[in-house]
Amino acid sequence: MRVCVHPQETGAAGQEKMLDIRYLRENLEEAEKRLKTRDEGIDLSPFRELDERRRALLKEVEGLKERRNRTSEEIGRLKKEGRDASGLIAEMQEVSARTKSLDREVAECEEGLRDLLLNIPNLPHPSVPVGRDDNDNIVVRVEGEKPGFSFTPKEHTEIGESLGIIDFERAGKLAGARFALMKGAGALLERALINFMLDLHTREHGYREVLPPFMVKSECFVGTGQLPKFEDDQFKIEGWDHYLVPTAEVPVTNIHREEILNEATLPIYYTAYTPCFRKEAGSYGKDVKGLIRLHQFNKVELVKFVAPETSYDELERLTADAEEVLRRLGLHYRVVLLCTGDTGFSSAKTYDLEVWLPGQGTYREISSCSNFEDFQARRAGIRYRPGGAKPRFVHTLNGSGLAVGRTLVAILENYQCEDGSVVVPEALRPYMGGLEKIEKMG
RNA sequence: GGAGGGUUAGCCUAAUUGGUAAGGCAGCGGUCUUGAAAACCGCCGGGUUAACGCCCUUGAGGGUUCGAGUCCCUUGCCCUCCGCCA
Numbered sequence: 001m002r003v004c005v006h007p008q009e010t011g012a013a014g015q016e017k018m019l020d021i022r023y024l025r026e027n028l029e030e031a032e033k034r035l036k037t038r039d040e041g042i043d044l045s046p047f048r049e050l051d052e053r054r055r056a057l058l059k060e061v062e063g064l065k066e067r068r069n070r071t072s073e074e075i076g077r078l079k080k081e082g083r084d085a086s087g088l089i090a091e092m093q094e095v096s097a098r099t100k101s102l103d104r105e106v107a108e109c110e111e112g113l114r115d116l117l118l119n120i121p122n123l124p125h126p127s128v129p130v131g132r133d134d135n136d137n138i139v140v141r142v143e144g145e146k147p148g149f150s151f152t153p154k155e156h157t158e159i160g161e162s163l164g165i166i167d168f169e170r171a172g173k174l175a176g177a178r179f180a181l182m183k184g185a186g187a188l189l190e191r192a193l194i195n196f197m198l199d200l201h202t203r204e205h206g207y208r209e210v211l212p213p214f215m216v217k218s219e220c221f222v223g224t225g226q227l228p229k230f231e232d233d234q235f236k237i238e239g240w241d242h243y244l245v246p247t248a249e250v251p252v253t254n255i256h257r258e259e260i261l262n263e264a265t266l267p268i269y270y271t272a273y274t275p276c277f278r279k280e281a282g283s284y285g286k287d288v289k290g291l292i293r294l295h296q297f298n299k300v301e302l303v304k305f306v307a308p309e310t311s312y313d314e315l316e317r318l319t320a321d322a323e324e325v326l327r328r329l330g331l332h333y334r335v336v337l338l339c340t341g342d343t344g345f346s347s348a349k350t351y352d353l354e355v356w357l358p359g360q361g362t363y364r365e366i367s368s369c370s371n372f373e374d375f376q377a378r379r380a381g382i383r384y385r386p387g388g389a390k391p392r393f394v395h396t397l398n399g400s401g402l403a404v405g406r407t408l409v410a411i412l413e414n415y416q417c418e419d420g421s422v423v424v425p426e427a428l429r430p431y432m433g434g435l436e437k438i439e440k441m442g
Numbered sequence: 443g444g445a446g447g448g449u450u451a452g453c454c455u456a457a458u459u460g461g462u463a464a465g466g467c468a469g470c471g472g473u474c475u476u477g478a479a480a481a482c483c484g485c486c487g488g489g490u491u492a493a494c495g496c497c498c499u500u501g502a503g504g505g506u507u508c509g510a511g512u513c514c515c516u517u518g519c520c521c522u523c524c525g526c527c528a
């Protein structure tokens with residue numbers, strides 16, 4: 001069901017909620033306890049007072065409005081009959097003034113509530129392990145095996161630069177640190193990966209391909225949860241209300257913002273390629289070299305809109321769809337269930353896929369698959385009508401399928417040969433004009 | 443960038459000089475029917491309430507007014523034309 005902070009603002013206020021206000025009112029202690037498993041600093045204590053004050057104000061102002069409505073009609077009748085209504089009009093002038101000032105108080109009160117609510121993360125699902133950070137995540141399965149090497153495997157930066165397919169130096173000249181310039185077979189490989197992933201998801205997994213705008217309005221960012229809390233991570237377009245998308249999740253989830261979907265159309269599966277733009281504020285010194293952490297990278301995303309009862313089954317299937325990319329590419333990986341402290345702001349439950357990188361001797365995140373339950377749907381106003389009944393919020397999910405740059409890293413490191421060349425995984429060869437091996441050009 | 447037109451509930455469409463949102467379609471429930479259709483009845487934006495009721499809702503935000511879909515200002519989006527442009 002839809003809930004509004006302020007009944008007069010059915011559009012705006014309704015979308016700016018995260019948790020059901022009625023749930024909070026009735027279960028404040030429980031909610032705070034559960035949220036504290038994600039973040040000790042969460043404090044819901046201002047909620048009670050704001051909520052009660054708002055309701056008291058509404059009671060008074062609505063009473064006044066009722067009187068005003070009735071009297072105004074009476075005035076209309078009197079005037080039509082040619083009788084004098086000046087006494088009533090004078091009376092209503094006062095009521096009107098009082099109403100206006102009360103309305104302002106209500107608005108202030110609701111702004112406080114919004115500030116509070118918009119910054120509260122989603123409740124973690126009961127199956128999510130309680131923990132502080134990534135040390136408390138749980139490896140739920142491991143697929144494939146680490147490749148063996150008869151030599152010491154190199155990191156992708158070294159492989160890519162010596163093959164002449166990645167040029168970090170000139171990328172720096174163009175755009176500074178954390179950008180890459182892909183060249184020749186490197187650029188082709190990146191493009192092949194995008195096409196391979198989109199084809200797999202559209203032809204075999206039932207997703208519909210979309211190509212959204214790469215910059216969208218701020219309200220979309222509020223809808224999916226990047227705003228207001230994570231403004232610092234976003235690239236804003238100067239003089240516009242637009243931001244560059246940090247993930248296709250933002251434009252694709254918001255395709256159905258403020259819509260009531262026909263139940264028969266659910267579930268809806270979309271896949272989209274977009275570049276992703278992130279400031280990476282606060283990651284200074286982390287992954288400064290290579291393709292791992294860039295201000296701009298490519299990603300193929302999977303997004304689902306589903307009926308609430310099905311969303312956890314859908315999460316398992318979405319994760320499997322992302323895993324299939326790694327399987328087809330012959331890459332060893334593991335699936336990690338994130339703990340409460342490591343799960344993203346909007347998500348109720350998240351699996352990360354971590355691919356093995358022999359050059360670095362470590363697993364790195366290459367996909368993140370989440371069920372947001374109705375958190376985003378509530379903020380973005382995405383509903384469906386179950387069997388002609390009242391509209392209900394859908395559940396939304398998404399996952400990377402996959403991060404393209406990191407997949408390219410994994411291929412370079414896992415398929416490298418002693419002579420510095422890189423074997424092209426068979427699944428990609430049709431996308432690369434039959435190329436079997438990337439070798440240094442003369 | 444300039445000029446003009448538009449925006450009403452899931453969709454489509456009304457609403458004298460300002461007087462308190464009328465219909466239709468789709469959908470849901472029911473009557474009728476062997477079943478279905480048709481016809482007929484009810485429901486069919488949000489909030490609140492045990493219920494009656496009350497408040498809010500004409501893209502958004504302000505203003506004027508006792509009272510605004512209607513008048514004024516700001517603004518989002520869509521369409522047409524001009525200019526510019528891949």
